[in-house]
Amino acid sequence: MRFMIIIKADKNTEAGVMPDERLLTEMGQFNEDLVKAGIMQAGEGLHPSSRGARVKFSGNKREVIDGPFAETKELIAGFWLWQVKSKEEAIEWVKRCPNPTGAESEIEIRQIFEAEDFGAEFNPELREQEERLRAQITANQK
Incomplete structure (x- = not known):
């Protein structure tokens, strides 16, 4: 089973405050433990939302x-x-x-959908496309 582990933002992360050396060291060790256990597939921090954007959909209209x-x-x-x-x-x-x-913080755990979760609607052609795309992504990462 795959899960996305989501670290929630707070006023400091939104202000662009970087973690101190102690936290970076502790997180580095935790990530090492995850990798050694064969669990971690990816993990990244995100810039504050002030450097981001959202695209709002309303029918065919898009608003940034x-x-x-x-x-x-x-x-x-x-x-x-x-x-x-x-x-x-x-x-x-x-x-x-x-x-x-x-300080006060929260981490959310969300399971990622797998192909078998979609049922019959995820027909053989769509499964083949998904496998082809995943193989291409893997090849692009090398």
Whole structure:
């Protein structure tokens, strides 16, 4: 099972405050543990929303909204992609994580859809396309 582990933003991450050396060291060790366990597939921090944008869809109309965005508690400061056996395993790993802000913080755990989750609508042609795209992505990363 794959999960996205979402680190929620706070006023400091939104202000562009970088983590201190202690937190970088602790997160580096945690990431090393994840890699050694064969769990971590990706993990990145994100720039503040002031450097981002949103595209709002309304039928065929598209509207670009530049950051920053008001609701800090709904924003994402970083993420991991993990391959684990269960949600419970993901929870246990998150509980071992250093506190991402050193203060009040929250990490969200969300399972990623897999091909079999889509049922019959995900027909053989769509499955073949998905496999081809994933192979191309892997090749592009080398």
